[in-house]
Amino acid sequence: MSVEAKTMEERQAALKGLGSSRKRVEDARFTQGKGNYVDDIKMPDMLFGDFVRSQHAHARVLSIDTSAALALPGVVAVLTAKDLEPLGLHWMPTLAGDKQMVLADGKVLFQGQEVAFVIAEDRYIAADATDLVVVKYEELPVLVDPFKAELDDAPILREDIADATEGAHGPRRHPNHIFTWEQGEKESTEAILSSAPVVAEEMVYYHRTHPCPLETCGAVASMDKVNGKLTLWGTFQAPHVVRTVASLLSGIAEHNIRVVSPDIGGGFGNKVGVYPGYVCAIVASIVTGQPVKWVEDRMENLTSTAFARDYWMQGKIAATAEGKILGLWCHTTADHGAFDACADPTKYPAGFMNICTGSYDIPTAYLAVDGIYTNKAPGGVAYRCSFRVTEAAYFIERMIEVLAIRLNMDAAELRSINFIGKDQFPYHSALGWEYDSGDYHTAWNKALEAVDYKGLRAEQSAQVAKFKAGETRSLMGIGLCHFTEIVGAGPVKNCDILGMGMFDSCEIRIHPTGSAIARLGTISQGQGHATTFAQILATEIGIPADDITIEEGDTDTAPYGLGTYGSRSTPVAGAATAMAGRKIRAKAQMIAAYLLEVHDNDVEWEVDRFIVKGAPERFKTMKEIAFASYTQAIPGVEPGLEAVSYYDPPNMTYPFGAYICVMDIDVDTGVAGIRSFYALDDCGTRINPMIIEGQVHGGLTEALAIALGQEIAYDELGNVKTGSLMDFFIPTSWETPNYQTDFTETPSPHHPIGAKGVGESPNVGGVPAFSNAINDAFKPFGLTHTQMPHDHWRIWKTANELGLHD
Amino acid sequence: MTKETITLTVNGQTVETRAEPRELLIHVLREQLEITGPHIGCETSHCGACTVDIDGRSVKSCTMFAIQAQGAEITTIEGLGNPDKLHVLQEKFKEHHGLQCGFCTPGMITRAHRLLKENPNPTEEEVRMGIAGNLCRCTGYQNIVKSIMAAAAELNQPETAA
Secondary structure, eight states, rough: OOOOOHHHHHHHHHHTTOOOOOOTTTHHHHHHHHHOOOGGGOOTTOOOEEEOSSSSSEEEEEEEOHHHHHHHHTTTEOOOHHHHHHOOSSSOOOOOOEEEESSSEEOSSSSOOOOEEESSHHHHHHHHHHHEEEEEEEEEOOOOOGGGGGSSTTTOOOGGGTTSSTTEEEOOOOTTTTEEEEOOOOHHHHHHHHSEEEEEEEEEEEEEEEEOOOOOOEEEEEEEETTTTEEEEOSSSSHHHHHHHHHHOOOOGGGGGEEEEOOOSTTTTTTTOOOOOHHHHHHHHHHSSSSSSEEEHHHHHHHHHHHEEEEEEHHHHHHOOOOOEEEEEEEEEEEEOSSSOOOOTOOOOTTTGGGGTTTTSHHHEEEEEEOOOSSSSSEOOOSSTTTHHHHHHHHHHHHHHHHHHHHTTHHHHHHHHHHHHHOOOOOETTSSSSSSSHHHHHHHHHHHHTTHHHHHHHHHHHHHHHHHEEESSEEEEEEEEEEOOBBSSTTTTEEETOOOEEOOOEEEEEESOOOOEEEEEEOSSSSSSHHHHHHHHHHHHHGGGGEEEEEEEEESSOOOOOOOOOOIIIIIIHHHHHHHHHHHHHHHHHHHHHHHSSSSSEEETTTTTEEEETEEEEEHHHHHHHHHHHOOOOOOSSSSSSSEEEEEOOOOOOOOEEEEEEEOOOEOOOOOHHHEEEEEEOOOOSSOHHHHHHHHHHHHHHHHHHHHTOOOOOTTTTSSSSSSTTTOOOOTTTOOOOOEEOOEEEEESSSOOOOOOOHHHHHHHHHHHHHHHHHHHHGGGGGOOOOOOOHHHHHHHHHHTTTTTT | OOEEEEEEEEEEEEEEEEETTTTTTHHIIIIIIIOOOOOOOOOOSSOOTTEEEEEEEEEGGGGSGGGGGGGGGEGGGGTBBTTTBOOOHHHEEEEEEESSSSSSSHHHHHHHHHHHHHHHSOOHHHHHHTTTOOSSSSSSSSHHHHHHHHHHHHHSSTTTTO
8 A cells, every 4th residue: 555656745735735726616516506505495385484674764563464465365474573472582682682673563663674574385475465464653753863862852762671771781871872882091091192292083984884795695494393303594604603592582402403504695794693584484484384485685685684884983093293103092983773783792892893903003092982773774793804893994094094194294104103013912902902913014015015105106296286287187096004803703701692602613524535524613605615624624634635525504513613704714613623633633643653563652744644753664644544543443542533623712813914005086077996906915824825815806895895885875764775786886897906916924823723814804904995095085185084985976075075176 | 376388498408387477587497497506686687696698698587577588598507517518617717716605606607608609809808898797796806807718718729619
């Protein structure tokens, strides 16, 4: 056996392990139309559910008449809150410690809220029947402006908790107030603000938007009454958490619930939460004894499941006259909509907004976040970012620009003199984090050189001169951003969702012939886990990635994990994968030593085998070891070769990056053309460069969307103005540029393979880069800050207000 | 509601089905004919996940009644290649990482297939305009465009052009 002529390098390459741009194993089925998404699931006797939704933003429900709907042939049942109440399911807990109506219980609190659930034999009949349910409403005054929530004449939205002076996150001072979360040092920060030579102030609004994955949310529930087992397929970014919640809500024992996330058509945070549709599908299947499918349409998706952002961030930043930052103060008014349904770790009601000191060595800081109820949809999800990190990054990267204007200093230089130095890591930030590693100056300088920053500024000045001379109507904007992410939630000591610690897991089985299957507690939604996790394992255990199956998403087979969001898969489950691989290797070492008739300590690992120290021609490959583990009686060693790891990370990881965007803006039309975009990402150890690059392209395009037009907008009556793709901006191939990607590599010191995660960096860093470019273009004409989204109309308006059309 | 008999040729197979006049083609394809490659991503003809080829044109099948396709020849992603011989576009999307979650991919490839019939040697700009009716939330299009350009180049090689 084992006639090997290959060099070590050839054996290494054959593994397609860490660092290989391995092609994706998922693509065969997706390119042939053989993905299996939730709406592809078809079962005998399957029924369809559809919601009757509120057209009002705030109204009392006087009556619901379902008789006409029930009389329609093909309609099986209509559920209202009254039907769910005896089961205790008319309300459900949210991930943020609040509760949310499953179906309207006496009143509605946002347009699009679920009022009744129709169950019918096909989706057309279900849709017909929703029109036949007659709901009588009494309209109530509507609250859309969070700054008016605590005025004397403000309507009280949540009558169910109007008298509660304590919420899940501390004292409440008003029925429309959810929590106040404070971090850092208020008094010392305010003292610095009052004494500092320079203080810049700005109100930075990160508008409400939506993750809008191409596949909407949906579920198929099937209650098998014969075996007492409930199976729930759905668009779940955290299937195990859904199982636990479903068990707690329904009273069905957890072992009798199987939750399956099939292929998911993009998540971006939209599919973390538990939605009324899931609960209603489960109840409907229990009631009817038949499988029930619920899939939302796009309008339902945009108006009811999981908005993101909506943070009003009032900032003050203090500095010396030379630009050294002395302190940062931020007060955020967070519009949470009608129910607090943010998917943040329990102890962080404003997520990791306290990463808002960014990449800078800021000695003193204070942050306060007020969560407020309004008549808008619930959510507050992390749309392609770790919890509220994109808000934090946008805030600090705008404040730096505002400070640079105040100091009359170049914004790139201002960043550079305030970066946390390479030798300051691990760095303790003023707002409580321990940054694991970084080398910001190297990344920044590489970026500035790559784009010829000085040359760009010279060109920009010339362009302004031409504009002022009437020779052009186009302006040039240079958008800078250096961001620091905080991902990989997280250590169980301070991170949990509904009490479940945010560890993650991997279980590996090596088959007798030397191939393997590994199962994880995460679930891919396009990130390519089946490809990359096999690469981590290939390097750890010396079995080619092509011989390793990765499986996720079935709670009956996968080990418990907290799922995929907040860039936590690689930092947490990826670490579990490496650790489980090391357990395999530890056992394999004993087997190898036995087979080679030497002591355990006399063999050492080499790529894909154990060799006898000093005699590399004597070896056993992992493949041989696997076979032996199933076929030989090895003294003191259990048969088989399996391992499981539950990994509790000691810290978060802190990826970072330097982005520079150049835009050309037509002052008369407000059209912003992206001339170039350079993105340098440092995500620590790089597992698959091809996939990293793909993640960066995609995240930047979502950032482009958000910065340049994508929003969930409401009118003063609480009507959603952007409820379909007609109005909700998603960039096409036409307005999306080609991106130039680059990297530095600063491994995480605490992660087993040094990886930090990358999927969300481009959204976190991209939004400030795009927005800063727009702001920068108008800076020579006196603009300090203009709010996103920078659609053509708003850009035109900015130009107009600056007198550029005169 | 009364059902009508509809005869379609789908991926080379002539099939007869019955559907109400109001039923959308995408629903008939997916639910009656079990052709689940084309997906539903919106209801306003914006996303293109439901794109199929009808009588030589790209059509968003969520915006057409099945009965309007009476007698038509329809090609979906399932008709472009098979596990033993993938279509060159399917190969190139794999090779150039032209997909992530895969939800837009069937519509995107079906559209690209027609685009390359309409314009066998497109510039990058023409590709970008040609697929602008198909949205992707994951890839930022850069690698999709690359995949399509690579497919065009390969199709234009004399030995594979047939």
